[in-house]
Amino acid sequence: MKRKYIWLGAALLVCIAIFVTTALPVSTGGHTKLLILQFLPLSEEVAANVNFLFRKIVHLTAFGFLAILFYNSFEKNRFLRAWIITTIYAATDELHQAFIPNRTGSFWDVGLDSLGALLALLALQFLQKYVVRRKKG
Secondary structure: OOHHHHHHHHHHHHHHHHHHHHHOHHHOHHHHHHHHHHHOOOOHHHHHHHHHHHHHHHHHHHHHHHHHHHHHHOOOOHHHHHHHHHHHHHHHHHHHHOOOOOOOOOHHHHHHHHHHHHHHHHHHHHHHHHHHHHHHO
């Protein structure tokens, strides 16, 4: 079996995991804030800020990881295709959240997800070029 299909299968599994996770009541901002308050001795205001930061970092990393999986599943125009597909999936996930009780869809989160994908893909390209240079030198 070609590796690209394994990467694509992994990307699709992550898409399913994101879809399922965003539909769960425990993935709401209010719930994660309660967990932060339960485990860390913080004020409500600080916990709200930590919660916000944590949730945005999750957006960046989850969709960055997804973009890398898609990148590895393509042979041509890898960077652009991975970024576009990840961004489209982010938009569909936010649309999905709009229909979940206690959740909202956010254009800002689509932008953040797209940024996470872009940063991960840029980091991957940088690392690939760095490894090639190290092998030559």
